Amino acid sequence: MDLAFAGIEEVAALFRKRKLSPVDLAKFILGRIDQLNPKLNAYITVTRDLALAQAKKAEAELFAPRGGKGRCDLGPLHGIPVSLKDNICTAGIRTTAGSKILEDFLPQRDARLVAILKEAGAVIVGKTNLHEFAYGATTNNPHYGPARNPWDASRIPGGSSGGSAVAVAAGLCYASVGTDTGGSIRIPAALCSVAGLKPTLHHVSVDGIIPLSTSLDTAGPLARSASDAAIVLRAIAGPGIFSAGPWSPRKVLSKPRKIRLGLPKEFFFDVISPEVRTAFDGAVKNLRRLGAQIKEISIPSLSTTEDAGNQIAWPEATHFHEQSGWFPKRAGDYGEDVRGRLEMGGKISATVYLEGLALRERFIHELSAKMRQAGVDALVVPTTPIPAPLIGEETVCIAERDYLARALLLRLNRPANLAGVPAISIPCGFTASNLPIGLQFIGLHTSELTLLRIAHTYELANPLNNRPPL
Numbered sequence: 205m206d207l208a209f210a211g212i213e214e215v216a217a218l219f220r221k222r223k224l225s226p227v228d229l230a231k232f233i234l235g236r237i238d239q240l241n242p243k244l245n246a247y248i249t250v251t252r253d254l255a256l257a258q259a260k261k262a263e264a265e266l267f268a269p270r271g272g273k274g275r276c277d278l279g280p281l282h283g284i285p286v287s288l289k290d291n292i293c294t295a296g297i298r299t300t301a302g303s304k305i306l307e308d309f310l311p312q313r314d315a316r317l318v319a320i321l322k323e324a325g326a327v328i329v330g331k332t333n334l335h336e337f338a339y340g341a342t343t344n345n346p347h348y349g350p351a352r353n354p355w356d357a358s359r360i361p362g363g364s365s366g367g368s369a370v371a372v373a374a375g376l377c378y379a380s381v382g383t384d385t386g387g388s389i390r391i392p393a394a395l396c397s398v399a400g401l402k403p404t405l406h407h408v409s410v411d412g413i414i415p416l417s418t419s420l421d422t423a424g425p426l427a428r429s430a431s432d433a434a435i436v437l438r439a440i441a442g443p444g445i446f447s448a449g450p451w452s453p454r455k456v457l458s459k460p461r462k463i464r465l466g467l468p469k470e471f472f473f474d475v476i477s478p479e480v481r482t483a484f485d486g487a488v489k490n491l492r493r494l495g496a497q498i499k500e501i502s503i504p505s506l507s508t509t510e511d512a513g514n515q516i517a518w519p520e521a522t523h524f525h526e527q528s529g530w531f532p533k534r535a536g537d538y539g540e541d542v543r544g545r546l547e548m549g550g551k552i553s554a555t556v557y558l559e560g561l562a563l564r565e566r567f568i569h570e571l572s573a574k575m576r577q578a579g580v581d582a583l584v585v586p587t588t589p590i591p592a593p594l595i596g597e598e599t600v601c602i603a604e605r606d607y608l609a610r611a612l613l614l615r616l617n618r619p620a621n622l623a624g625v626p627a628i629s630i631p632c633g634f635t636a637s638n639l640p641i642g643l644q645f646i647g648l649h650t651s652e653l654t655l656l657r658i659a660h661t662y663e664l665a666n667p668l669n670n671r672p673p674l
Contacts (some may be wrong), residue, residue, distance in 0.1 A: 209671065212432045213453065215378065216280045219266050226266065226283030230327055233285040237329065237376050240674060244352050246370035247330040248290050249298050258327045259283060265325070280435050282325030287371050287380040289364075290331035291338050292423070293412040294318055301414045302364075304347045304537045305530050305572035315412025317381060317423060317440045324344045324439045329377055333367030338383055338416045339521060339542045340364055341613040342595075346539035350595050353396060354672035355639055359592040362392035362613060366533030369396040369425045373672055376438050379427040381438045385416045386513055387587075387617025389424050390629035394587035397631040397668065399659065400426045401433045404650050405586060405624035415524055417517040417560075422435040422619050430630060430659035431457060437652065445652050456653070457660040463494065465645075465658075466501035466580035469595040471509075472616055476589040477602055483633035483641040485584045490666050491584065501578045505618055510611075512567065515552060515560025522549030549631055558576020568623050574649060581654050583619050587611050587629040587642030619646065626652045630659045638670075 205213065207229075218224035221394040229257045234252055241247050262283035265276035271608055288294065291301040293311035294320075300306045314322070321328065333351040335343050341367025351366040353359040354374040361370045365382030369392030372380050382389045384402040393400025401424045408423045425436035431453040436444045447458065467488070473481070492498060525531035531538070531546050538546065575583070590600050590612050599606040620627035625647055632643035643662070 206368050207232065209428065211429060212280055212284055212378050212427070212435050215284060216282070219283055222267060226262040226327065227256065229283065230255050230285055230329070233329055233377060239597055240374055240376060243357060245349050245372050246332055246334050246374065246376055247287070247347050248300055248302070249331040249369070251297055251328055251330050254297065255285065255329045262325050262327065278323070278325035279439070281439055282322070283327060284379070285327045286316065286321065286436070287330050287331045287332050287368060287377040287378050288328060289334050289368050289380065289382045291334060291383060291403065291414040292318060292381060293414070294328070294331065294400050297331065299331065299414070300348070301335045301338065302345050302348060302671040305534055306536065306588065307347070311412070313412065316409040318412070320440050321381070332365070332371055332380060335364035335366065336539045336542045337414070338364040338385065338388060341610045343367060343389065343392070344595055348579060352595070353592050354674060355397065356592065357440045359594050359639070360395065362395035362588070362592065364388040365426065366392045369393055369398055369400065372396070372398045372426050372428055374674060379425055379432055381436065383410070383413060383416070384424060384427050384621065385420045385517060386614050386621050389426060390587050390617050390642070390644060391613050393426055393629040395592040397640035397642060397670070398426055398428055399430050399433045399628065399630045400424070400598060401437060401628045401652070401655070402620060402626060403437065403441060403652055404626045407650070407652070409442070410518055417520040418524070419516055420513070420518060422621070430619065430628065430656050430663055433628070434656045441652070447489050447654055457657050459661045460654065460657045463491065463496035463658055463661065464580045465491065465496055465498045465582055465584040466575060466578050467498055468506060468583055468585060469500050469502045470504060471506035472585045475602055475607060475612065475615070476586060477591070479635040480586050480589055480591065484643065487632040487643045488584065494661060494665055498581065498584065499578060501574055501580065501583070502572060503574050505570045508563045509567060509619045509622045510562045510615060512563035513622050515556050516564065518545060518549035519531065519552040521556050522546045544661055564622050568647060571619070571623050571625070575648060576578055581647065583646040585644050585646065586616055587644040589616060591635050591639035591641060616644065625649050626655055628655045630663060632666070634670065
């Protein structure tokens with residue numbers, strides 16, 4: 205077993221057999237962070253003292269004699285090193301949101317999901333790099349430096365949860381919690397070859413998370429597999445997704461009786477690189493070999509999702525920064541790209557904002573109606589139309605036409621955010637130059653478990669055991 209890339213269940217089993225101690229594992233992961241973070245820049249803050257204290261507590265609880273005082277087993281995350289995107293508040297620990305404005309901010313309380321992770325016995329090893337205020341798709345951070353893709357350090361990991369994806373992909377933690385407003389969990393998951401799940405809106409508390417767009421913000425797991433993502437989601441999500449009591453991902457995620465998928469006719473394949481299309485077509489063939497029923501489905505209002513997302517997110521972001529007293533008062537302390545978006549948000553009228561909300565309602569209704577009419581449980585689409593661009597690469601050429609890289613990265617992810625439905629990205633291949641490609645499943649409202657089962661079934665049949673060239 206390669207310990208740095210083992211699954212959460214594997215590590216948990218080693219703890220319970222006393223073949224590995226939580227303290228030794230925490231020291232091992234912290235050592236990897238010391239070794240690799242200077243190159244990858246996945247972490248803004250490493251919480252060494254907290255991690256070692258939590259690992260020591262977990263070890264005492266798990267290793268106490270059976271039936272003895274102090275014996276406690278809190279479940280599969282007990283003693284497992286995890287990380288948090290640095291817009292998630294942690295009591296007494298610097299929470300920068302990737303910004304200069306909050307470079308010395310010490311929250312007085314934990315975000316709700318952090319409190320839940322602590323209750324589950326997780327060991328928090330650090331706060332990960334992100335696009336400034338989670339307002340971008342590259343994690344090319346002007347204040348803390350760019351996070352670097354572990355598959356090619358000259359390329360972006362995607363964003364805004366880029367540091368979280370890098371940490372998971374490079375074996376610098378076993379899972380991370382990120383946020384997703386326009387694809388910010390799934391984009392870096394795809395570009396770094398990990399699993400990333402955006403839950404149904406409001407299924408995971410965003411209390412204590414520095415907001416981007418209050419109507420669209422979600423929080424969810426990045427992990428090395430759908431199984432590991434399920435373990436984290438079960439801990440942080442509200443009731444109703446998983447059954448209560450003891451459970452095993454192997455049993456819960458066992459192959460669904462039928463895999464019924466919709467292949468959208470519109471939007472998703474209008475602009476796509478040849479290598480991504482080839483990998484996606486291969487993934488669809490593999491799904492059919494697994495017995496999946498795949499049918500074309502028409503959802504005409506997909507074409508409205510890009511504009512509607514901007515019409516909602518831009519003014520909501522600007523409003524938050526104005527209410528916080530940061531913008532425009534401290535405009536010079538923002539990176540150029542985020543400052544420009546905040547300026548654009550201030551120019552959107554109330555009428556345009558309300559039009560965006562109306563478009564959203566129509567899209568929610570149409571997406572649900574079309575999927576139910578077609579009898580499909582999820583859509584199958586690419587996660588991003590391009591692999592990871594170079595750091596600083598603003599445009600990407602497809603079919604002899606230049607496109608903005610940021611817009612392309614966001615494009616195929618926004619529909620799930622606008623509809624508030626769950627979506628998961630899992631790895632499905634690599635380009636000729638060994639850059640990861642992601643496969644996305646978009647479900648109906650509250651269908652996280654169905655998506656995880658489909659993703660887990662695909663992963664078991666199509667394992668990708670590649671490791672980044674660290």
